[in-house]
Amino acid sequence: MRCLLVVLALGLAAGCSRGQSREAPDGKPSPTLRLAVVTDLKGYLEPCGCTSRPLGGIDRLAAQIRALRGSSVPLVVLMAGDLFFDTDALEPTRVDQANRNASTLLEILDRLEVDVALPGRRDRAQPREQIARLQTASEFPWLAMKKGDTEVVRIKAGGLRVAVVGARPGAERDVVMAAVGTAQAKTDLTIALVYGSRRDANRIGAIDGVDFVVHGGLDQDAPVPPHRAGDAWVLHAGRQGQGLTVIDVYRKTDEAFTDLSDWSRKERIRQLDAQITDLSGKISEWERSEVDPADLRAQSDRLAELKTQREALNGPPPSTQGNAFDAKWVELPKEAPTDEEVTRLMREHDKAVNQANREAFADLAPRALGPDDIAYVGSAACGTCHNPAYVWWQSHPHGHAYLTLQTRNKEFNLDCVGCHVTGYDQPGGSTVTHNLDGALVNVGCESCHGPGAAHTENPEIGMVADAPESTCLPCHNEEHSDQFDYDTYRKTLIVPGHGLPPAQP
Ligand code: HEC
Ligand code: HEC
Ligand code: HEC
Ligand code: HEC
Incomplete structure (x- = not known):
């Protein structure tokens, strides 16, 4: 059952409970409450899959949250930071795909019964009617969407009364303080969701009465263990849904919380050793x-x-006598379980985006050739004279880069196609829908040697013989090719038939 009440300024607590068993099978005391924290999701439904160790996937996140919900410990799911969008201003051609993405994400988050979220600057920067439509459809409250708003959301979880306060960057400290003051009445746990810098998070944490701060807007891959600000603890969970931070809360007194986490202890040991x-x-x-x-x-x-x-730090971990918590980072690698229902929604989404873009961009022709431009012709045309090179290329990953997208229903996806085809957005090149009837799909010869219409006509007009690092980097960037090293990668391209004399039969 969902149980929520949003109150502006003065609030009343709603009464309902998610059940309160306190038994743990292994004899360890069972936490009073569990928090699942996700920060800066940025609209990521899943990682692109380009890197050596892709992390994330909203279906993997869903599986974790479902499993936590299945336990007897009451769960509160909190999100802060850029939630649906990862850019302030979308290019006009990108708006439709980004909105479809946001709608799918919202549908999934609703199913996961997120309790409350504080969206980020990039969400608020979208056109008003766009974001209002999403907010209206949302089954969970969004905090601090309007300037000066400092709402308090009250959640009853197990036997505990939790108050969640939202603050955006530059929020007046006394306004937040007043909200915390209000929230604290008849409350067992006060959590502030903050968007902004580390300093913003610490500033809110230092307000008397705040127990935890969930910090979004940090723009950082690796999650950091909880750190102290005043009497509060600041929590963070990386970005793009690469994982979630799970906090087991043991609340026994009214005092400040102690951190029992192995995560923090190991981090502290690492720092001290260094x-x-x-x-x-x-x-x-x-x-x-x-x-x-x-x-x-x-x-x-x-x-x-x-x-x-x-x-x-070698001694036994501190005990759970007073108020304490245990935080852990749950990373979501490929092997992590997925939630079937959510995976299905994602696959439907991919098909819908593919279909919509295919229609929307049906007339998007390649840029016209300028007086000095040379058109692209496709790799098969090169193969007529450079057959050994062509045969080699067909079996290289570059030669089936488009298939990689097709098997995932992503070949018309604007987030993907550009690096998996040849001459994208170049004069006489390709677009999301136009690729010379398939001649320019895959990362062809001309991706490295330049457009080849003139040379194909007349081989005396030379091509770029080598391909410097700057040719590779637009595609082999940090985000999509984390292991890229020019010399190492280039060497693997120089083989008999391509760059070396063909092998003798
Ligand atoms: C237009 C974008 C693009 C350009 C330019 C490009 N690549 Fe690639 N490269 C890709 C893609 C996409 C893949 C993965 C294809 C697949 O498997 O679907 C890839 C894969 C590779 C691989 C195979 C890696 C593996 O795991 O086996 C090598 C090696 C490579 N590229 C080297 C280079 C080098 C060196 C350059 C520059 C001289 C270069 N690429 C330029 C897009 C590009
Ligand atoms: C900025 C360019 C770029 C974009 C955008 C891009 N890719 Fe890639 N992709 C690459 C490169 C480069 C590689 C090869 C990486 C390597 O081996 O170092 C690659 C590899 C892959 C692979 C691994 C292929 C294999 O068989 O190992 C998959 C899968 C993939 N991309 C899917 C996608 C999807 C899906 C999207 C869109 C969400 C996408 N890519 C967007 C550049 C890109
Ligand atoms: C990922 C980039 C890349 C792709 C794709 C690629 N090449 Fe190359 N090519 C190179 C590099 C790098 C060399 C090595 C140049 C050197 O050794 O100076 C090379 C060498 C060559 C040479 C020999 C040049 C010389 O004078 O030694 C030919 C011919 C050639 N490529 C043709 C092709 C053809 C045809 C295709 C497509 C079937 C193709 N290449 C695809 C990067 C690429
Ligand atoms: C009509 C035949 C023909 C076609 C088609 C052709 N080439 Fe060539 N190419 C040649 C000849 C001939 C040479 C010079 C002799 C040699 O070293 O192979 C050459 C040389 C090259 C070189 C070495 C650098 C240079 O300019 O000397 C590269 C790289 C190259 N071609 C790439 C391509 C690519 C890429 C395509 C397709 C866009 C292509 N060629 C299409 C015949 C052709």
């Missing part, structure tokens, strides 16, 4: 040079102190 190694190295260097003995002693004392801190 500091100790660094300082030890420096000290032995100083011992060999003329450094003031007093300075040297001070540094040695500091080293001893770091070692003591490090030693303390």
